[in-house]
Amino acid sequence: MLDDLALPADGGAPALAAVLARAILSGRLPAGSDFPREKDLCERFAVSRNRVRNALASLAATGLVERTAGRGSRVREVTDWHLLDPLMSDWLAGLERPDPRLVREIYAFRLSAEPQVAELAALAADGRDLARLENAFAGMRDTAGPGLHQQHAEHDVAFHDGVYQATHNLVWRQMGHLLRPSIIALIQRSQHHADSLEDSLERHRRVMEAIRLRQPEAARRAALAVLERTATDLGLLPDSPLPTEGHPI
Amino acid sequence: MLDDLALPADGGAPALAAVLARAILSGRLPAGSDFPREKDLCERFAVSRNRVRNALASLAATGLVERTAGRGSRVREVTDWHLLDPLMSDWLAGLERPDPRLVREIYAFRLSAEPQVAELAALAADGRDLARLENAFAGMRDTAGPGLHQQHAEHDVAFHDGVYQATHNLVWRQMGHLLRPSIIALIQRSQHHADSLEDSLERHRRVMEAIRLRQPEAARRAALAVLERTATDLGLLPDSPLPTEGHPI
DNA sequence: CCTTGTAAAATGTCTGACATTAGCTAGTAT
DNA sequence: ATACTAGCTAATGTCAGACATTTTACAAGG
Structure with a gap:
């Protein structure tokens, strides 16, 4: 999952959020499905957990994913996305x-x-x-x-x-x-x-x-x-x- | 500045963001003025820098403040606020x-x-x-x-x-x-x-x-x-x- | 006057550890 | 058999400290 995604040379925190967001927006992750865990994303993109958490915070702030402690992240319904952000x-x-x-x-x-x-x-x-x-x-x-x-x-x-x-x-x-x-x-x-x-x-x-x-x-x-x-x-x-x-x- | 604000008993991360946001929304901080530094906020509310940074990230995501490395946080114009968030x-x-x-x-x-x-x-x-x-x-x-x-x-x-x-x-x-x-x-x-x-x-x-x-x-x-x-x-x-x-x- | 170098201050990032929560499993008592 | 509880596991949340990077100010020198 997300295997074919690459982080641009820049690689800043917002860049990672953009990559992850587009994985959802392009429709490859169905609503309700589990989003990869922080640890997996750290390994997959070779970045610290800090950046991953910042990126995921952006995704949560725009309503793309829902995060719950102990449970993980889950892709939300299209109707929950904040299209005006x-x-x-x-x-x-x-x-x-x-x-x-x-x-x-x-x-x-x-x-x-x-x-x-x-x-x-x-x-x-x-x-x-x-x-x-x-x-x-x-x-x-x-x-x-x-x-x-x-x-x-x-x-x-x-x-x-x-x-x-x-x-x-x-x-x-x-x-x-x-x-x-x-x-x-x-x-x-x-x-x-x-x-x-x-x-x-x-x-x-x-x-x-x-x-x-x-x-x-x-x-x-x-x-x-x-x-x-x-x-x-x-x-x-x-x-x-x-x-x-x-x-x- | 912000001396009369208190963190509710809950004190979670979103609560701190709400307190800081209302300090801006109530109009006590004019647009363009400097927002308190992270360290000061840590001492003022007796919370870790992590929580302060999360709260400030929310304020930045809603367009209430603008953050630049090395410079600090600054209150943005009303026209920049994301009223639809x-x-x-x-x-x-x-x-x-x-x-x-x-x-x-x-x-x-x-x-x-x-x-x-x-x-x-x-x-x-x-x-x-x-x-x-x-x-x-x-x-x-x-x-x-x-x-x-x-x-x-x-x-x-x-x-x-x-x-x-x-x-x-x-x-x-x-x-x-x-x-x-x-x-x-x-x-x-x-x-x-x-x-x-x-x-x-x-x-x-x-x-x-x-x-x-x-x-x-x-x-x-x-x-x-x-x-x-x-x-x-x-x-x-x-x-x-x-x-x-x-x-x- | 302009440029350049340096130091200070602020935010950004990394790391490792621990805390908290959700969900599962096994065990136990009714 | 069912329901409830204890404990385990795995995930996110939080903390603390150190370091990196950027901006700004200031001072020295051309």
């Missing part, structure tokens, strides 16, 4: 092949939340918020060529995060963390045709413009349009019922 | 006098999110979800008398959490954690007149009924009505601009 976002974004169900759940959330977020942003955004959006948009436009998918995705994340930031609400702002894994999954799946990119850019521009002009209703519609574009790029069939019923995309 | 929810719910700005921010979030959540719940709720809602509602009704505020609040939390659960979305479900600190703050501030309680119950009932009847639009309106009731009980003026500046509490 920034650590979790990093781990998810680094996955080679993220669980399609998770991608779907996060997308469904964004579909139901982001129009509202855009509406709030249109009501509250100030100059700095607009500057962030403009910068991110320019970055997306300048990296629209082939071979720049990675950088394009980063600017894409920055754009959407900018919308969350512009709400000026402490809770909504925290949720921008979800964007990275969602958008990374996007570029890993879609082939990003040139015309698709052009269309996506235009839809983003309309969100930015509506926020600038303080038009909440237009911002809501524009955000929805961006997400519809995202759905087709993700290969999610619009008419298949996602987690919830009937979003007539 | 379950640990944070527990700490916030245990505060005697939570920061009014935080209460307002969380309320503003709920006001913008919960109608949508109720709508999704109306589309996706199954029998188990309805049973949870009915149980919670019955609990609220049975604890409507005086002197039962604490238990009433718990059932209130269970009701709203049930709505989040009923969305059957992994992300929305995580957000139910925010409810406890929000509702605890509610009962600590409002005097809960008998007629106010009666009105609140009726509004909750309409949410439950709309979810049962699969009426998304009615659920949205009913959830909004509950939150308006909450606003007056919290002493928040409904027409003042919420998410942005101006906290005339």
